[in-house]
Amino acid sequence: MTDSAKPTLMVVDGHSLAYRAFFALPVENFTTKDNQHTNAIYGFLSMLVNLIKAEKPTHMAIAFDTSRRSFRTDEYPEYKATRSETPQEFRGQIPLLQDVLSAMSITVLTKEGIEADDILATLAAQGADQGYDVLVVSGDRDTIQLVTDEVTLLYPSVQGVSQLKRYDPVTVQERYGVRPEQYPDIAALVGETSDNLPGVPKVGEKTAVKWLTQFGSLDELLDRAGEIKGVVGGNLREHIDDVRRNRKLNRLLNDVELPVGPADLAVAPIDAQAVRDIFARLEFRTLLPRVFEAVGAEEVEDDAAVVAIPTAEQVTPEVLAAWVGTQQAPVGMTLTVAGGRGLRLGLATDTELRETDWTDAAAAALGDWLASDTPKVLHDAKPQVKALDVAGIRLGGLADDTLLAGWLMRPSFPDKTLGNLVERYLGEKVPEADPGQLVPEHEGATPAQEAWFALRVSRALREDMPDSVATVLTDIELPTLQTLAAMELAGVAVSHPALSEFSSELAERAAAIAQDAYATIGREVNLGSPKQLQEVLFDELELPKTRKTKTGYSTDAAALADLQESAPHPFLELLSQHREATKLRQIIESLDAAIKPDHRIHTTYVQTGSQTGRLSSTDPNLQNIPVRTEESRRIRSAFQVGEGYETLLTADYSQIEMRIMAHLSGDEGLIEAFNSGEDLHRFVGARVFGVEPAEVTSAMRTKVKAMSYGLVYGLSAFGLSKQLRIEQAEAKQLMLEYFARFGAVRDYLRASVMAAKEVGYTETIFGRRRPFPDLSSPNRVLRENAERAALNAPIQGSAADIMKIALFHIHDDLQHEGMSSRVLLQIHDELVVEVAPGEWDAAERIVRERMAGAADLSVPLDVQVGRGQDWNEAAH
DNA sequence: GATAGGACGTA
DNA sequence: CGTACGTCCTATCC
CATH class of the missing domain: 3.30.70.370 (Alpha-Beta Plaits)
Known part of the structure; x- marks a missing residue:
């Protein structure tokens, strides 16, 4: 263990350790849905977290090689020349890894023409000089030479990256039979195959150690090479230049000029949000808490300013009503809600906080003020608006909702609690009650305190907010919020008898189909288990392999359809039918369970539920009720006009998205299509195929329709060919013909992505923004995904x-x-x-x-x- | 008991 | 190798 009185400097060779992780972890298990490989990143971070926990460094840096070229290759071009090209799958991970490290506030060091180990050597020397305990972490044996009483080497053992062997002078002596500084002499004699540095033939570690012990030093040995007898003596004399060259190349530079010294490498608080964001992108989940535990939580907490939070004064509704009457400036407001009912009301200015129980008396005393235009600032106003509505009050003067404001500023930000916003925009902490404790040690913020935070966060957010975004907030989102609250409260009438009858039918049918399916394969399987299905399809029936998934081969609907075509088997059709029936039944059952005593379903619209500006719907999701097949539309028949109403409209x-495309691109052909009154796809088909609209066949219409819709999503020729089941060349030709007639569309799409790359965000017609940092990512997968999303965002968002x-x-x-x-x-x-x-x-x-x-x-x-x-x- | 992955519903 | 969502089930992890 290290001396606790001395600071500990840990320097890590990022490249060599990440490379080991790359081969140690199966890439299949570490690939995001976007096909970004993350095994090296994951393995490296996992090890780093363990290291930080175990060693508790006070100072830290991670060095990377810049390229294969270095002063060593300049001197000896064959250096490392036999190493196979580092795989692209590995190289692509390095910039991402460096992003993570910088989010963790860990210094990343690189230097052109210098290898990572030289940087380590330099920092180790400086650190030892300046009184640090130094830990060198590297997978390169050359770093053994750095070991001293002050410098310890942590070297990955053969078992894997998580097991590091500790080398101090004593262990080096035990393992190699020489002092650490002599290790390069041995390496020079023996040679290093991985570096393409041949040594003396027939000389291994044992001989090298024997010689060095005998002669005392390498120089002495080389000077007196003539004294060595036998074949190895001859070999040594013959390869003496090689040995000198090896020794020169394996000496690590300890005087590299660096922009920082050990003192600059003090461990700093991590950027928790940045780490969350990038981990989300990398789809790391289990690692996040480990990182926070190792480096994050404490520092962040210490970092956030401890601000004295004003205490709320508990008052009667009447006193509160009198108080609000004197307020001119916006007031922060929080109505705590449970079971759809208000519990306590808190109001706050910058300096005064007031609270009262939400009772009928409070509603009576404060109703007028709540309904008035006096500006009010809330966080997540919708449930509060609903609770007020239940009390017969329509909230007026909704000036800001910090939930919506935070989302508009950063729509990709997944966690938009008030506490997160307070940390980000005020650098303060909202006190939280300890969860899971019956008698919490710490009290959470009271409603008035939350209101106080919301009021101040609102102001901070508005300062950062571009005008166009503020307009979207005020003119679109806040009015929409009120409307959504009313829609959720209204709900939609759904007939339980209609649903349950359909459900029983489907249950019977599914059971019958399942029996038939079992018969075709001679055994029972769980038809809902992709894993078991894979065994049946690919092992037992030996059907051709389909698209790969993370865990095997796909059994999805498209794969089954392909199989049915290439290798028909009765099981396939039955499986598809079973899927259809059980899926419908699931949907029906969940809808049925969501019907409330008023015979209606009340969904929740998540106003911040998308990155484009769309709503999402949950509990239950009423935005994905089946419609495509005749049978599935029976579900929609169960959504009926409610009592006291006459009809549903x-x-x-x-084609709203195509119309927006026409508008944004100004394409005259497309604009004419919409103004002509002709069926859009017929019109486009006529232009593309050079025929009269009446002569457009349904096949032609299908093709241009797919093309038109695909455009909005950044469809490629590959994707188009796949969807239409046509040759890629034909798809390509179709795209060419399309753009020959509607060229402004392509010009617009290109220019729009270019502009987004320039400013870093896209914008809708009304000024809603969506940031796209990945548009300039060096990682191709990330960048191209961002390009397609950026293409789509202004259209879907508008x-x-x-x-x-x-x-x-x-x-x-x-x-x-x-x-x-x-x-x-x-x-x-x-x-x-x-x-x-x-x-x-x-x-x-x-x-x-x-x-x-x-x-x-x-x-x-x-x-x-x-x-x-x-x-x-x-x-x- | 919580979480991940596959599959699939919608615009 | 087409954007944006939510939910179900099973299997696996802890």
């Missing part, structure tokens, strides 16, 4: 903006006109409205006007409206 935008604008305007209009009709669901480009008796005409007019008028584009926004007693019937 559905309204959807047709469509989301337009729908939100239409949505809250419809909601507001219905209210202002005193109608009972209400919006129930939003499914990205579709709305479902429950229409009250006698209100159809007005409702349809409002919906059509507001949807078509939500944006002024160079093409019309086409809206399709349908009506019916249930969702399926209403879908025209």
